[in-house]
Structures are given as structure tokens and as C-alpha cells.
Amino acid sequence: MLTGKKIVLAVTGSIAAYKSCELLRLLIKRGAEVRVIMTEAAQRFVTPLTFEALGAQTVYTGDWDQHQSAIPHIDATKDASLLLVAPATANILAKAAQGMADDILSAAILAARCPVAYAPAMNTYMWHNQATQRNVTQLTQDGALFLGPASGEQACGDIGSGRMLEPEEILEALKGAFSPRLLDRCRVLITAGPTYEPIDPVRGITNRSSGKQGYAIAKAAALAGAEVTLVSGPTNLKTPAGVRRIDVTTAQEMYDTVMREVSQHEIFISVAAVADWRVANSSEHKLKKEFSGAPEIIFEENPDILASVAALENAPYCVGFAAETDNLIDNARAKLYRKHVPLIVANLVSDAMNQDTNTVVFVERDAATPLTKATKEHVAQELIAKIAQEVN
Numbered sequence: 140m141l142t143g144k145k146i147v148l149a150v151t152g153s154i155a156a157y158k159s160c161e162l163l164r165l166l167i168k169r170g171a172e173v174r175v176i177m178t179e180a181a182q183r184f185v186t187p188l189t190f191e192a193l194g195a196q197t198v199y200t201g202d203w204d205q206h207q208s209a210i211p212h213i214d215a216t217k218d219a220s221l222l223l224v225a226p227a228t229a230n231i232l233a234k235a236a237q238g239m240a241d242d243i244l245s246a247a248i249l250a251a252r253c254p255v256a257y258a259p260a261m262n263t264y265m266w267h268n269q270a271t272q273r274n275v276t277q278l279t280q281d282g283a284l285f286l287g288p289a290s291g292e293q294a295c296g297d298i299g300s301g302r303m304l305e306p307e308e309i310l311e312a313l314k315g316a317f318s319p320r321l322l323d324r325c326r327v328l329i330t331a332g333p334t335y336e337p338i339d340p341v342r343g344i345t346n347r348s349s350g351k352q353g354y355a356i357a358k359a360a361a362l363a364g365a366e367v368t369l370v371s372g373p374t375n376l377k378t379p380a381g382v383r384r385i386d387v388t389t390a391q392e393m394y395d396t397v398m399r400e401v402s403q404h405e406i407f408i409s410v411a412a413v414a415d416w417r418v419a420n421s422s423e424h425k426l427k428k429e430f431s432g433a434p435e436i437i438f439e440e441n442p443d444i445l446a447s448v449a450a451l452e453n454a455p456y457c458v459g460f461a462a463e464t465d466n467l468i469d470n471a472r473a474k475l476y477r478k479h480v481p482l483i484v485a486n487l488v489s490d491a492m493n494q495d496t497n498t499v500v501f502v503e504r505d506a507a508t509p510l511t512k513a514t515k516e517h518v519a520q521e522l523i524a525k526i527a528q529e530v531n
């Protein structure tokens with residue numbers, strides 16, 4: 140993804156500047172050519188020599204005399220693929236939002252013809268301040284990409300959002316800057332993971348879905364420019380960057396959440412392994428074997444979320460999944476007709492559930508297209524490309 144890309148890494152005055160050294164190293168390791176711009180304040184935390192020693196092609200500082208060119212702020216980004224400001228302080232966000240050009244970096248941002256991405260780093264109260272949020276909104280409207288910030292303990296001891304993403308996380312988030320925007324601003328609703336149906340307060344019925352396939356699809360959709368809402372059953376997975384996640388436990392909660400959210404979305408992808416039945420006689424108290432022996436469990440059917448969404452008057456474009464143990468295509472196509480959806484992604488339980496890879500077939504009314512075994516991330520990208528083709 141980064142091979143041959145010309146990236147300008149701009150460093151501003153934050154304690155997180157030390158992480159930019161590692162970021163530079165990782166960018167170069169992934170094949171990028173990197174130039175560095177440092178503000179004066181950044182040079183109080185790390186030196187230009189550090190970046191030179193780590194392999195930066197050029198390090199631009201505010202010292203105009205030092206540069207061979209009279210226009211370093213223009214040369215720096217001339218043929219660049221991306222200008223990445225990391226760390227980005229509240230000060231540089233304010234200057235960039237106003238179009239100021241009173242130092243080498245703000246001038247370079249103003250002159251940049253390439254995309255600009257910011258990895259903010261500041262105290263949490265500074266981040267949440269209305270002025271900063273106004274600047275972020277302005278820059279986003281102007282087309283800038285924001286990577287983070289992360290939440291957690293800060294150098295000053297405060298806790299909250301404002302921490303710069305870790306270098307590896309920035310690289311991951313950067314994929315968005317270089318991915319084709321196949322679903323630009325399209326609103327996509329995705330369900331993922333298992334559901335959990337309680338028998339009593341300590342026991343329940345669930346399945347082996349890890350959520351990996353659904354989360355990979357949420358990530359691929361976000362990288363393709365979509366606004367993604369992920370309705371997730373219980374999993375241990377991290378929310379992909381830029382994805383809005385709503386946690387649910389039971390199939391009924393998943394149904395209620397999806398039906399509340401769906402009208403705001405143009406695409407619905409139902410990846411969750413939803414329990415078909417719930418326990419009708421679940422107990423409020425822990426069942427005791429001493430008193431009641433083996434419990435008699437009575438099941439009642441859960442609502443079918445995918446079929447309900449597909450039946451709506453203004454239904455979004457719906458994609459279902461089918462996890463089967465046999466007769467993969469026939470069973471998947473039967474679901475396609477029963478639930479009235481144009482596309483079912485069919486996979487065998489043994490290939491898919493709780494695995495890192497998947498082998499899927501795109502089943503439509505009159506076609507079945509098998510994909511070769513691949514990582515769930517790759518399957519997700521193929522699915523997003525397929526959906527983009529269908530909806531556009």
C-alpha cells in the first residue's frame with residue numbers, strides 16, 4: 140500500500156513527537172519515501188538529526204537560510220501523495236482551519252495539493268474545547284482526514300480522548316487515505332458476532348461466531364468511505380477506526396436496534412449469527428440443580444432481522460450470509476428467496492466460524508461466484524467491491 144508513496148511527515152510541538160520517530164521508521168519500512176517538516180516547537184522535543192538518521196530524505200525546519208530552495212514550504216509537498224501531520228497540536232489545527240501561513244508547516248499545509256491527514260495529540264480538555272471541535276469540523280469539511288485521537292491516560296495525568304494514535308494504528312488508519320472510495324459517504328448498517336439468549340442470570344445459549352468477519356466488513360466499508368454503524372453481539376474485538384458501534388446481547392435487542400437505525404442507512408449487511416430461538420421460560424434467579432433437577436427449556440422463535448429489513452417499504456440494499464454444514468449453494472439460495480434479498484454470502488461453518496480466513500461464494504438469483512480461500516479482511520474487501528458495483 141505504501142510502496143513508492145511520497146509522504147511528508149509533519150511534526151509539531153507535542154510530547155507525542157517522540158512517536159513520530161517510530162512512525163517514520165515504519166513508513167520507510169513499508170516502502171514509502173518520507174520527507175519531514177518540523178515546527179520550531181517540535182524541535183524542542185526531538186531534533187532534525189534524529190529524523191535524518193532514521194532515513195528521512197529531507198528535513199525541513201523553519202530555518203529558511205538552511206534550505207537550498209527559497210520556497211521549501213512549496214517544494215516539501217510538491218509531488219507528495221500525502222501530508223501527514225503527526226502529532227497535530229490544537230495550535231496547528233487552528234492555524235490550518237483559518238488558512239494561516241506564518242511558519243513553514245502552516246504555509247506547507249496551505250500550499251499542499253495532496254490529501255492532508257491529521258493525527259491529533261493534545262490534552263483532553265483542549266480536544267473537547269468548542270474552538271478545537273469547530274476547527275476539526277472545518278478541516279473535515281475541507282477534505283482533511285482525521286486519524287484518532289485515542290482515548291486513555293495522558294502525559295499530564297488527565298484521562299480522556301486526545302492521545303495520539305500509536306504509530307502502527309496510524310499506519311492502519313492511513314489505508315483509508317489510499318483506498319478507493321467505493322462507498323463514499325454511503326451509510327452502511329452491519330450486524331456482527333453471536334447473540335446470547337439467557338436461560339438464567341448465569342447461563343445462556345450462544346454460538347461460536349467470533350465477529351471477525353463482520354468487523355472486517357465494517358472496517359473495509361469505512362476504508363471505502365462509508366459511514367458505518369456496527370450492531371455487535373458480544374465479542375472481544377476492537378471497534379474498527381471510524382466505525383460507530385452499538386453493543387447488544389440478545390437477538391431481540393439486535394432486532395430492536397437494527398429496526399430503529401435502518402431508515403438512516405442505504406445498505407444493510409447481516410453477518411451476525413443470530414439465535415433463531417430464545418428461551419421462553421428463562422429464570423430471573425439462578426436455577427439450582429438441588430431443588431429443580433434438569434430444567435425443561437421451552438423455546439420461542441426470535442424475529443428474523445434480515446427478512447424484516449428486506450420487507451420494509453424503503454428497504455436498503457440487503458446482503459445476507461448463510462453458514463451451512465452441507466448443500467452450501469442450495470441452502471444459501473433457498474435463504475435468498477425466503478428472505479427476499481439479492482445477495483447471500485455463503486460459507487461453510489468449518490471454514491468460517493471463529494477462523495481468521497474464509498472461503499465464500501457470492502450467491503445471487505442466477506449466479507454463484509466462488510472466491511478462493513482468503514483472509515477475512517480480503518473477503519471483506521471483495522464483498523465491498525461487489526456491493527459498490529451493485530448499488531452504483
Ligand code: PMT
Pocket residue numbers: 330332333347348349350351352353390409410411412413414415441442443444445446458459460461462474486488491492493494
Ligand atoms: O463471526 P465469525 O467467527 O467471523 O464467523 C462468521 C460467520 C460464520 C458468523 C458469518 O460468515 C456468517 O455466515 N454469518 C451468518 C450466520 C448464520 O447463522 O446464518 P443463518 O443461516 O442463520 O442466517 C441467514 C441470514 O439471516 C444471516 O444473514 C443472518 O444474519 C440473518 N438472520 C438469521 C436469523 C435471524 N433471526 N435474523 C437474521 O437476520
